[in-house]
Amino acid sequence: MGQVTNVNQLSDVQPTDWAFQALQSLVERYGCIAGYPNGTFRGNRAMTRYEFAAGLNACLDRVNELIATATTDAVTKEDLVTLQRLQENFTAELATLRGRVDTLEARSVQLEANQFSTTTKLHGQAIISANFGGFDGDRIIDATGRQITNDPNATIVFRAGIDLDTSFNKTDLLKLRLETGSGFTENGQVQGGRDNAGGFLEPFFGSALDYSINPPTDRNIEISRLYYTFKPSQDLAVTIGPNIRAADFIDFNSYAKLSFRDFSTQAFVNNYVIFPIEFPSAGAVIDWKPNRGAFTVRAAYTAADAGNPSDRGRLIGTAPFIDVLYDSPNIPNSPNTGGERGLFGDNYQGIVEVEFSPSRDLALRLQYSGGEVFDNHFDAIGANLEFTLAKKLGIFGRYGYSNYNNTRFGDISPNYWMAGVGFRDLFTKGALAGIAVGQPFIATEIGDSTQTNYEAFYNYPVNRNVQITPTIQVIENAANQNSNGTIYTGTLRTTFSF
Structure with missing residues (x-):
């Protein structure tokens, strides 16, 4: 008053x-x-x-x-x-x-x-999951030709991190996130995302558990986010930083986005083909909502391995499917050095998204993504829809169409789609359940079939700080190979937030 x-x-x-x-x-x-x-x-x-x-x-x-x-x-x-x-x-x-x-x-x-600080707030999260799985048939051949004949062992996977959120004028945000996670080292490189059955058997087309691979680490503490957001006006927010992830700001969906809350499958929490630069990278993002109306425009530029002034070494920041399309320096004995590095090297992407959301129950997002990977051009378009039919029932989906030039398979145009149903407050207030199906990488040049992923989850809130989520994942025709047996995995995920 x-x-x-x-x-x-x-x-x-x-x-x-x-x-x-x-x-x-x-x-x-x-x-x-x-x-x-x-x-x-x-x-x-x-x-x-x-x-x-x-x-x-x-x-x-x-x-x-x-x-x-x-x-x-x-x-x-x-x-x-x-x-x-x-x-x-x-x-x-x-x-x-x-x-x-x-x-x-x-x-x-x-x-x-x-108090910890007059300007800084501390938030933390730990995700601990028990994972197991296997496959039908005699063997699995992944998209690079690797052959697996034994079922993977059951594992405990985790990710833990803290956020230091600082505001100097109540409208800005300086975010610093320190994270560590599970993984293992193979051929001298940390293999993020392969510490679970889905990621071990099919690591390239989005089957890995998303929360176990950001950042790819083997129990080392890393800075996974470092950026500053400020608002030149009430309707405009600008973010710049040496360690950001474009998917944090673009392609949101209320039912399929947060891997610690809903789906774990990487191909279900983001449009898989429009983010070739996926892991934390350097760049900038703008978010403009004119007059706080129904339309929002977002744009991002991110560069992989922007802190490397040379043209050699492992390339940090590209999506796993890039290692299938090109001779990646992340693959042992690869002749490719990764091309030019730095902020304006040849591994970058620019993304524009237009969102129309006339109410809290409906949102349609249209995206364009373009850039270069290993000095080869790509561009992609995407769509993201969510519609709440009732307060406790919603439908959602994504679609993507892309072009990648000069790959091992020539010029290809991979497609992507996913769709699902979400249920809010199922059996108890605050719960969330979902079922989704999708095909993350439809490309006739790769394999003789199309991989299809399924996942179902139920997120049960024990209280405000603890959530328990059982998930079931099924993968058919893994790596676009019809001869591969069906992969099945189960995960019991526990999320602690404070």
Whole structure:
């Protein structure tokens, strides 16, 4: 509430109102009337004794100030008698109110003395999952020709991290995320995402558990996000940083986006073919929502391995399917050095997204992505739809069409799609369940079939800080190979947030 110095500041108080003169007197003589932030008094609304006591307490404090400053002429004897009688009648309420104020002041002092920072908030999350799986048939051949004949062992996979969110003016954000995760080292390189059955048997076309591969690490603590967001105007947000991920800002979906809450399959939480630069990279993002209306425009530029001034070494930041399309330096004994590096090297992408969301129940997002990988051009278009049919039931889907030039298979045009159904508050408030199916990489040049992924999950909130989620994943024709047996995996995921 804001202090009022003139009764005309109260837009809903008119000179014809029966209490106008009384309000005018209280405002102009004593200055002990406050209005709401929108400039109203709301005098026709019923009030409680405690609300009246709060107003009375403000007037008593103001009268005491007038007396202390020797301006007692402004306080008549009649007013003092009235105030004394009111004070006696509201003794209990005033005592309760002042007691609450004293308690709040004491707690405020304690919080200020012990708070982590006046500008920074600390958030944390740990995901721990038990995973197992196997496949039908005699063997699995992945998209690079690797052959697997034994079922993978059951594993415990995890990701843990903390966010330091700092704001200097309440409209900006400096984010620093420190993360570590499970993985294993093979041929001197950390193989992120292969610590689970889906990622081990089919690591290239989006079957890996998404939360286990960002960043790709083997229990080493890494900076996975570092960026600064500021708002030049109320409708425009700008983000810049040396460690951002375009998919954090673009291609959102209420039912299929957050791998710690909903789907784990990488190809279900993002449009798989429009993000060849996937892992944290350097760049900038803008988010513009004109007049806070139904349309939003977003744009991003991200560069992989932007901190490398040379043209050699493992390329950090590209999606797994890039290793299938090109002679990647991430593959042992590859002749490709990865091309030019740095912020404006030849491994970059630019993305534009237009969102139309006339209500909370409907959102349509259209995307274009283009850039270069290993000095070869690509471009892609995508669509993302979510529609809530009822408060607890929603349908959603994504589609992508892309062109990648000069691959091992020539110029190809991979397609992608996924669709599903989501259920909110299933069996208990705050729960979320979903079923989805999709084909992450439809390309006739690769294999003799098309891989199809299925996943079902049920997220059960134990409380605000703990969520338990069983998931089932099935992969048919893995790596676009018809001869591959069906892959099946199960995961019990537990997420701790604080």
